[in-house]
Amino acid sequence: ILSTGLVKPENKLEIKPPIAGRVESVLVKEGAKVRKGQTLAWMSSTERAAMLDAATARGPEELKKWEELYRPTPILAPINGTIIQRNVESGQTFATNDAVLVMSDRLTIKAQVDETDLAQIKLGQKATIGLDAYAGDQIRGTVDQIAYDATTVNNVTTYVVDVLPDSTPPHMRSGMTANVTFVVNAREDVLTVPADAIKVEEGKMVILVEDPQTKQPVKRVVQVGATDGKKTEILEGLKEGEPVMVVSFSGLGERKANAANPFMGGPPNRAKKKK
Incomplete structure (x- = not known):
């Protein structure tokens, strides 16, 4: 989240x-x-x-x-x-x-969480904090408090979730903008593909893979697991290292025999193990 x-x-x-x-x-x-x-x-x-x-x-x-x-x-x-x-x-x-001086005991991140995601946020849950002012710097944190009162702006309802850094870096300042990723389901050593590579057809999860003989994309039904919105876990139907495509599925069956190979435009996405 x-x-x-x-x-x-x-x-x-x-x-x-x-x-x-x-x-x-x-x-x-x-x-x-x-x-x-x-x-x-x-x-x-x-x-x-x-x-x-x-x-x-x-x-x-x-x-x-x-x-x-x-x-x-x-x-x-x-x-x-x-x-x-x-x-x-x-x-x-x-x-x-x-007031001659102002002090604080510790810094926390006041994250705005959409009400549709609130059920997945728990006290003690792990999170990763990124600061806009220090791109690439990741800080580990823990959910410390979840507000009971909501805020509604433009028909969007959110709740404030306090995320306490496990350790506060010296460059963190009050008022900085932070991006928080809440760890809902931590998985290790799993096979993942880009989430955009998966489509739903007739209630089934389908991806495009490369036919080893024709080098053309073909549909394959897979079973998916957890996702973070960017990467999705593949439980069945794909092996590590197989090329997958992120393209539109429409008109796939109407390709001509001499159609350009969509896998040749650059290195394809491949199923990868997430450590």
């Missing part, structure tokens, strides 16, 4: 100063990994800031005395996580309702 979604923080937390005043120093940058209780910044209350400003005018010795007498207040990390926003620089003043 294929789906698209966005990378989002699972839990997003704004860090606000415990007191109103001036930030003296900031110890972390965006993207920094921090631990619960770690000091993120130091700040002075409004009174301490005014006192230090007055002491500065009287000389360095006076300033040092008041700095030792009145210690700054630390801003601490409330949880383990990552700093995703830094809204503060040294010297800025803040009130207690201002």
Whole structure:
């Protein structure tokens, strides 16, 4: 099952100063990994800031005395996580309702799954995540949560499925577009052909294979198994390495004897074992 979604923080937390005043120093940058209780910044209350400003005018010795007498207040990390926003620089003043930093505990993918596919999605199910910004980079993940409330846009109903990466690469960022492939039925060492090579005729699954004598395409009934929409498993009716065609079946019986060989236009698709 294929789906698209966005990378989002699972839990997003704004860090606000415990007191109103001036930030003296900031110890972390965006993207920094921090631990619960770690000091993120130091700040002075409004009174301490005014006192230090007055002491500065009287000389360095006076300033040092008041700095030792009145210690700054630390801003601490409330949880383990990552700093995703830094809204503060040294010297800025803040009130207690201002967010100086924003952090998240971990990133997850909010995938939009069509309601027709929802029955095949289970908690703990494996998935593969691809980021548009890093094509070719595949990240393994696990279904962590399935929404109970749906979203309907243009008569299409979807549910949000949270996919938690097994490990979060350093280049993954909040807001990135992700493509998620949910593993519904994992199969190994099976014979597969392109899904487009299979047609339904009179209730039977039919493919085109090469006649070894005439080199022309002929129909063959096969038994199919699982499919991911791109590749389909062949249970019976085909051997590994046999050429198969992805062409229209219409008019096949009306080919002339001197018709061009459709297998000669390039290398044909062949039945392959999927490891």
